[in-house]
Amino acid sequence: MDTKIIVALDYPDQVEALKLVQQLDPSLCRLKVGKQLFTAAGPRFVEELVKRGFPVFLDLKFHDIPTTVGLACAAAANLGVWMMNVHALGGGAMLRAARAALGDAADRPKLIAVTLLTSMSEVDMREIGLQDTPRAAVLRLAKLTKLNGLDGVVCSAQEASMLKQELGKDFNLVTPGIRPATAEVGDQHRVMTPAAALAAGSDYLVIGRPITHAPDPLAALLAIHQDIL
């Protein structure tokens, strides 16, 4: 099965992460390694997950000068990951450098750009000088991302139907901020349930705490699968 669920392995170290990974297999979910686990466990752990057959999304959200980001993307590709990301706010030159670093082989990693973090509200945007609405900012950054040859964006599911319509079905939409109806929202602002997110056009659902903080994470993952059948 080509699963659309990406479990965010937001754990303090590889021992904790492996407790969940050992219960999973690649037909159930893809795995995301983000800043916390990567900083603690390092690239060898990413390679271990790849070796176990999981498509791995390396979520380091690169945002730096174009040369640095290009070199970082090339290093990430060497780990054998399925997907990686950068911040669209890094600008066109940075996006082009990231994309160029991955080459054109059929099995290159997918490269996506974060538009506006799902934790950001309109109030947060004003604080950093962004004067438009979240939808307008996301659309603008997604267009910039597509123009520069990337494979898709990270956005909230609340923007998914607009982006599918504007940017076409082949442009991947990866949506965090996914909350089953009974889950706590936490620090996320622009959230949606798994079924609603898929109906809106999300290609992949990134889900962390509703699974990793559940008393039985595997049961929580299986319940989400049931929900979206």
Ligand SMILES: O=C(O)c1cc(=O)[nH]c(=O)n1[C@@H]1O[C@H](COP(=O)(O)O)[C@@H](O)[C@H]1O
């Ligand atoms: O790039 C991401 O994955 C990401 C982008 C974004 O805008 N918002 C967002 O929450 N994420 C990541 O998605 C995951 C969401 O986790 P939960 O909020 O626990 O489900 C975290 O690992 C975040 O780092």
